[in-house]
Amino acid sequence: MTQQDRQRIAAGLADGLSYAEIARRLDRPTSTISREVGRNGGPGGYRPQHAHRATTQRARRGTPAPSRPAGTADGTAGTEIIELAVRTGLPRMTARVHVDLLLAEDGRRTAAELTRRLKVSPASVSVAVNYLVQHGFVRRERDPQRRRDVYVVDDQAWYHSIVISTQHTLESARAALAAAEASGSDTPVGQRLARAGVFLERVSLDMRESADRWRSLLA
Incomplete structure (x- = not known):
């Protein structure tokens, strides 16, 4: 990775971009960006010049990058x-x-x-x-x-996240069914949308029913 790449990483972090977006802009794997930032100060402490020097020194010494401390989300x-x-x-x-x-x-x-x-x-x-x-x-x-x-975040959060997710899926299903009706049930497009809408509707309703049935496990 060049020093210019590292400067672009620092600029992306300053703009609040995700690792995936930075990786896309540099045409590199997300894991590469994650490792680069993680071993050189993290998102809040990443400095491109320091990272470049530190990587060069590690390559010369053959010393592995320092591990992250346990007890944090990155441990x-x-x-x-x-x-x-x-x-x-x-x-x-x-x-x-x-x-x-x-x-x-x-x-x-x-x-x-x-x-x-x-x-x-x-x-x-x-x-x-x-x-x-x-x-x-x-x-x-x-x-x-x-x-x-x-x-x-508590145990009930898992229930609420499933309910919200299935609601979004259900809305997509009903939008697909409406589009199918508008396209015509006898057309290839209408039939394709109808099949997708029915599938998504059944799956989302099943997931919601299952979440309601097993919610007591979180109590």
Whole structure:
């Protein structure tokens, strides 16, 4: 990786881009960007000149990159979960915030705590938690005494995230069925959309019914 590549990575991090987006712009694998940033200070401490020098020195010495500390979302306990979440399409920063909340003993953190622990900007945390709240993975509570938001993940979050996800799928299914009717049930397009709509509708309703049936396991 060239020094110019590293400068572009730093610019992307400053703009709040995900690792996947930075990788796309550099035409490199996302894992390459993740390793580069992780071994050179993390998203909040990445400096392209320092990273370039450190990589050159490591190559000369043959010394492996320092490991991340345990007990944070990027420690051993959370790294594999983060990678799995990223593979499913979750933005890396969002995955890091989610896993850090999951690893919190009481499942609660403030934005300031997340910013400090993950060494990222408040804006990055804000984008991540907004995504998590919108998709039901996390809920937002207000601390009236200190006038700040607290982000909470508990067992019921899994139920709520499934409900929201299935609702979105159900809306897509009904949109497909409406488009099928508009296209005509006797046309190839209409038939294709109708089949997709029925499939998505049945799957989403089955998932919602299953979530309701097994919700007691989370109590």
